Structure formats: structure tokens, C-alpha cells
Amino acid sequence: MQQIDISIDDIRALVAQLDSTADVSEESLRHAMLQGYVCFEKNTDGRIVGMGWIFPRQTLLRKQAVIEDMIVDESYRGKGLGEKILNSLLVWAREQGVEVVELTTNPKRIAANNLYKKVGFRLHETNHYLLKLS
């Protein structure tokens, strides 16, 4: 498992910028790190100001991976951090022998959509269904 000195408060502050209702626990963060790779970017003071998570998803057809929780702190956006984090996740995927990387994002998230297209993601037309069980 990756070893890194992380502050759960830094992570909570970041995640709140993606989903103000989300509650991140140390356990869920540990689980994410165990499942795959979480990339953290710190500022010069050591505060985590950007993150992204990738984890493998083996299908019957191929080894895939999913990217979630790409977030850069508002005051650090537009400086290349998001692209750096995304490329770091893709390096991990290649090292793991992943064939396809997938992610979803709301079309209204202009910066995120542009970032993903910039590094090579292409829109995959599909019907995405959700069934809420609780």
C-alpha cells in the first residue's frame, strides 16, 4: 500500500469542493488507497491542494480502471496541477497493465471535460443507469 503523510482535514476540504454533502472518513480514504492509487499534490506548506484516485476494475473482457475524485483546490486551479495528477494516475494504470481507463463527469464541468479531452479521453456514447438502493 502507498505510504504518505496525509491530513484527513485537507482531504475533506478538497472533497467539499466537489460535493458539499460528502463525508470522507479515514477508513474510506484508507480503502481507496488499498484498492488502487490516490495521487496527492501538496503546496509548499505541505497542505494537500489536489488529488485524484484510480482503481482497477476487471471485466470479463479486459483489465480496466476507473478514475474518481479529481479535485484541485479553487485557489490552485489553472496552474497545471489537475493535468499533472491525471497524468500520474495514467502512469500508474500503464504500470498495472490496464487496457482502458474510464471516468464520468457532468457536462457542466467545463474545466474537467476539457482536461480529460486534452490528455486523450474521448466521449463514449452510452446510457449510464443508476439504481439507488438506500
Ligand SMILES: CC(C)(COP(=O)(O)OP(=O)(O)OC[C@H]1O[C@@H](n2cnc3c(N)ncnc32)[C@H](O)[C@@H]1OP(=O)(O)O)[C@@H](O)C(=O)NCCC(=O)NCCS
Ligand atoms: C477539473 C480540475 C481538477 C482541473 O484542475 P486544474 O489544476 O485547474 O487544471 P489544469 O490547470 O491542469 O488545466 C489542464 C487543462 O484543463 C482544462 N481547463 C482547466 N481549467 C479550465 C477552465 N477554467 N476552463 C476551461 N478549461 C479548463 C484546459 O484544457 C487545461 O489545459 P490548458 O491550460 O492547456 O488550456 C479543477 O478545475 C477542479 O478541481 N474542478 C472542480 C472539481 C471537478 O469538477 N472535478 C472533476 C470531477 S469529475
